[in-house]
Amino acid sequence: MLKKVIATGLAFVTIMGSSTAALAKDNDNRKDDGKYEIHLTFNDLKSAEWAIRYIASLASQRVFEGYEDGTFKPQNTVSRIEAITAAVRLMGLRSQAESSSKMSTHLNFKDANKVPSWAVGYVAVAVENDLFAENDDNVQPQKEGDRLWATTLLVKALKLDAQAKAKMNTTLPFKDAKQIPAGSVGYVAVAIEKGLVDGFEDNTFRPNQPVTRAQLAALLDRTGGQLPDQGNNTLTGTVNSVANGNALVMTSSGRTSTYSLHPDVYIYRNGTKVSPSALQAGDEVSVRTFNNQIIYIEVIKSVQTTINSGTVSAAVANNTLTLTKSGVTSSLLLHPDVVVYRNGVRVNPGELKIGDEINIRTSDNKVIFIEVTKPVVPISSSGTVSAVVNSNVLKLTKSGVVTDYTLHPDAVIYRNGVKVAATALQVGDEVNVRTSENKVILVEVTQTAQAITNSGTITAAVSNNILKLKKSGVNFEIALHPDVVVYRNGVKVAASALQVGDEVNVRTSENKVIFIEVTQTAQAITNSGTITAAVSNNVLKLQKNGVNFEITLHPDVVVYRNGVKVALSALQVGDAVNVRTSENKVIYIEVTKMVQPITNNGTVSAAVSNNELKLTKSGVTTTFTLHPDVIVYRNGVKVGAVDLKIGDEVDIRTSDSKVIYIEVTKMVDENLPFELQGKLKGTTLNAQGGLATISIVQTINGKEETTIYQVASGVTISGNLALFKEGRLVQLNGTNKVVTTITIK
Numbered sequence: 001m002l003k004k005v006i007a008t009g010l011a012f013v014t015i016m017g018s019s020t021a022a023l024a025k026d027n028d029n030r031k032d033d034g035k036y037e038i039h040l041t042f043n044d045l046k047s048a049e050w051a052i053r054y055i056a057s058l059a060s061q062r063v064f065e066g067y068e069d070g071t072f073k074p075q076n077t078v079s080r081i082e083a084i085t086a087a088v089r090l091m092g093l094r095s096q097a098e099s100s101s102k103m104s105t106h107l108n109f110k111d112a113n114k115v116p117s118w119a120v121g122y123v124a125v126a127v128e129n130d131l132f133a134e135n136d137d138n139v140q141p142q143k144e145g146d147r148l149w150a151t152t153l154l155v156k157a158l159k160l161d162a163q164a165k166a167k168m169n170t171t172l173p174f175k176d177a178k179q180i181p182a183g184s185v186g187y188v189a190v191a192i193e194k195g196l197v198d199g200f201e202d203n204t205f206r207p208n209q210p211v212t213r214a215q216l217a218a219l220l221d222r223t224g225g226q227l228p229d230q231g232n233n234t235l236t237g238t239v240n241s242v243a244n245g246n247a248l249v250m251t252s253s254g255r256t257s258t259y260s261l262h263p264d265v266y267i268y269r270n271g272t273k274v275s276p277s278a279l280q281a282g283d284e285v286s287v288r289t290f291n292n293q294i295i296y297i298e299v300i301k302s303v304q305t306t307i308n309s310g311t312v313s314a315a316v317a318n319n320t321l322t323l324t325k326s327g328v329t330s331s332l333l334l335h336p337d338v339v340v341y342r343n344g345v346r347v348n349p350g351e352l353k354i355g356d357e358i359n360i361r362t363s364d365n366k367v368i369f370i371e372v373t374k375p376v377v378p379i380s381s382s383g384t385v386s387a388v389v390n391s392n393v394l395k396l397t398k399s400g401v402v403t404d405y406t407l408h409p410d411a412v413i414y415r416n417g418v419k420v421a422a423t424a425l426q427v428g429d430e431v432n433v434r435t436s437e438n439k440v441i442l443v444e445v446t447q448t449a450q451a452i453t454n455s456g457t458i459t460a461a462v463s464n465n466i467l468k469l470k471k472s473g474v475n476f477e478i479a480l481h482p483d484v485v486v487y488r489n490g491v492k493v494a495a496s497a498l499q500v501g502d503e504v505n506v507r508t509s510e511n512k513v514i515f516i517e518v519t520q521t522a523q524a525i526t527n528s529g530t531i532t533a534a535v536s537n538n539v540l541k542l543q544k545n546g547v548n549f550e551i552t553l554h555p556d557v558v559v560y561r562n563g564v565k566v567a568l569s570a571l572q573v574g575d576a577v578n579v580r581t582s583e584n585k586v587i588y589i590e591v592t593k594m595v596q597p598i599t600n601n602g603t604v605s606a607a608v609s610n611n612e613l614k615l616t617k618s619g620v621t622t623t624f625t626l627h628p629d630v631i632v633y634r635n636g637v638k639v640g641a642v643d644l645k646i647g648d649e650v651d652i653r654t655s656d657s658k659v660i661y662i663e664v665t666k667m668v669d670e671n672l673p674f675e676l677q678g679k680l681k682g683t684t685l686n687a688q689g690g691l692a693t694i695s696i697v698q699t700i701n702g703k704e705e706t707t708i709y710q711v712a713s714g715v716t717i718s719g720n721l722a723l724f725k726e727g728r729l730v731q732l733n734g735t736n737k738v739v740t741t742i743t744i745k
Contacts, residue, residue, distance in 0.1 A: 053268050060295050061090075144211075173203070353437070489518070530577075534656070578590045673735045716741045
C-alpha cells in the first residue's frame with residue numbers, strides 16, 4: 001500500500017507487518033495499525049548528497065531511518081542509543097531486540113533508568129553480543145557518539161575484537177594519533193583496514209568529534225557490506241530484463257524469477273541514482289524486497305557494453321540507426337555523443353550510407369560507437385557540365401543526352417586537385433560523379449573547361465567586384481567571379497590584396513574572372529626607421545636621422561616580426577623596421593631589429609589579479625602591469641597568467657613598462673606550508689555556513705593591498721572569536737594556498 005506525504009522529494013513504502021516504525025531521536029514511534037513505513041528518500045539531503053546512497057540502503061533495511069515529517073536531518077549528531085540501536089539492527093537482531101522478553105530485561109548499568117523503554121531490548125542484545133566493554137557501567141544513552149566510540153562499536157559488531165587486540169601496538173598514520181587511547185588503537189587500525197573509516201584531508205582522525213547522522217549512515221553501510229546476510233529480504237543476482245518499467249526479471253542461484261518494482265524503487269548504478277530503464281541485461285545486482293516488491297536495487301557490477309553488427313538499411317533519422325542482420329531489422333537509439341568512423345575517418349551519423357556494413361557498441365540501450373567495416377559501393381557516372389549549378393542541381397551531358405543530378409548537401413567536389421564549392425564547376429568541365437540514394441556525393445573534374453586567358457596591368461584597386469586593367473594603352477574592366485582565385489607572390493590572397501601597377505594574367509569563364517596570377521608585382525616605395533609610438537588610429541610613427549614622420553597603414557598591411565606574421569599590436573616602441581608603401585599607405589612592415597626588452601626576475605608573491613604581477617626579490621616586492629598579450633610558460637607549457645602559483649620563481653621581459661613574457665624557472669612546491677599575517681578584510685561562507693574564503697590586507701611597497709585565500713572545510717580558528725572583525729590582525733597558516741588555521745591576534 002502506497003501512502004503519499006506532502007513533502008517535496010519524499011517517497012516511502014508502507015508495508016504490512018508487526019515491526020515498529022521509523023526510529024526518531026528520543027521518541028517511541030510505535031503504531032497500533034500494524035503497518036510500518038520505509039522512507040527511501042528524504043526532503044533535506046541537499047547538504048549531504050554524498051551520503052544519499054548509504055541512507056537509502058540503510059532505510060530499505062530499516063536499520064537507520066528518518067523522521068515522520070519526511071526529513072533525515074543528516075547534519076544532526078547521533079546519540080549513543082541511536083547508534084547502538086542501528087548497530088543491533090544491522091546485525092539482523094531487530095526482532096530479538098523488540099521481543100517482549102528482551103524489552104523487559106533488567107539492565108545492570110548504573111544509568112539503566114535513563115534508557116528509553118523502547119530501547120531496553122536493544123541494550124540487552126548489545127550486551128549479549130559484546131558491543132559493550134567489560135568495564136562499561138554506564139550506557140550514557142543521550143551522550144553524543146564520537147568518531148572513536150562509533151568506530152569501536154562497529155568493529156565489535158563485526159566480531160573483530162580478537163583482530164583489534166592483536167593490533168593494539170599499531171602506529172596510526174594520523175597527526176592527532178596521540179589523542180587515541182592506547183586501548184583503542186587496534187579498533188581504529190582494523191576499521192581502516194576494513195575500509196569502514198578513514199581520516200580527514202588534513203591527515204587527522206579527530207576521535208572526539210561527534211558523528212553526524214549522514215556520517216553514521218556511511219559507517220553502517222560499509223559495515224553491513226562485511227556482515228553475513230542477516231535478512232531474508234536481500235537477494236543478489238543477474239538482471240535478465242526490465243519489463244514496462246515496473247517488473248524486473250532476475251536470475252539468482254540458478255533460478256529466474258520476476259519481481260514487481262515499487263513505483264518509488266531506489267536504484268543505484270555507476271555511482272548515481274537512475275530509473276529502472278537504465279538497468280542492463282547482465283548487470284549484477286543486490287536487491288531488497290518487501291511483500292514481493294523490490295524497493296532498493298544496487299548494481300554491484302555493471303554489464304560490459306554489447307557489441308553487434310549488421311547492414312545500415314535506412315538513413316539515420318530522429319537519432320535512430322536502422323540495422324538489418326540475418327533478415328531481421330532493428331532500430332537502435334544513438335547516444336548523443338556517439339562516435340562514428342567511416343573509411344578510417346570520424347564522421348557524423350548522418351554520413352552513414354544505406355548498405356554500409358558496420359560494427360556497433362551499445363551501453364544503456366544506446367549506440368555509443370559505430371565503425372563501418374565495409375562501405376557501400378556508390379553508383380558512378382560521367383559527363384560534361386552543361387550549366388552552372390543552380391538549386392543544388394548538376395546538369396551533365398553524355399552522348400548527347402542531358403541528365404539532372406541532385407547534389408547531396410555534403411557533396412565533395414574536386415577541381416584541379418583542390419576541394420571546391422559546387423559554384424566553382426564550369427560549363428564544359430568533364431567530370432566523374434558518384435551517387436548514393438539518388439544523390440551525388442562526389443564530383444571529380446577530370447578535364448577543366450578551356451577558359452579565355454587575358455593579361456594587363458591593374459589601374460585601380462578592386463572595387464564593387466570589378467577588376468580594372470590596361471593593355472597596349474587600352475583600359476578595360478572585367479567582373480570578378482564570386483569564387484575567383486588570386487595568387488600574388490606565390491600566395492593565395494584576397495582580390496583586395498592586388499595593387500595598382502601589378503601585372504597579371506587572368507582567366508575568364510562566362511565573362512567573369514575565375515583566376516588571377518600576378519606575374520610582376522608593382523614596385524612599392526620602400527622606407528625605414530625606428531618606431532616611436534604604439535600604432536594608433538591606423539598610423540605608424542617612425543623616426544629616421546632625428547626626423548619624426550607618420551605614415552597611414554593600409555587596411556590589409558602585412559607585418560612580420562621575428563620571422564613570424566603578426567598583428568600590428570605586436571610592434572614595439574624601439575623596433576627598427578623596413579616599410580613598403582603604395583598609394584601613400586603602408587602595405588608591408590618587416591622588423592629588422594627588435595627592441596631589447598627589459599629583463600627581470602623574482603618570486604611570485606601573490607595571485608595575478610587586476611592584470612598585475614607581484615614579484616619579490618631580495619626582500620623587496622614590486623608590482624608589474626601585464627601586457628594584454630603577455631606570453632607565459634610554466635613547466636614548458638604555454639599557460640594563462642592566472643596559472644602562475646605563489647612561490648614560482650620567474651624570469652620576465654618588459655616593454656613599454658608592461659610585462660610581455662614570463663617564464664617559470666622553478667615551480668613552487670605546492671604542498672609547502674605557508675604562514676603570513678595581515679589585517680582581516682572580510683570572509684565568505686559556503687552553502688553549509690562554514691568559511692569559504694578569507695581576505696586580508698597587507699602593506700606592500702608602502703601600499704595596502706588585499707589578497708583572498710581559500711579556506712579548508714576543517715579550518716581551525718584560535719583566539720577570541722569576539723575580536724574576529726574587520727581590521728583585526730590575524731595569522732594564516734596552510735598549505736597549497738589553502739588556509740587550515742586562523743589565529744586571532
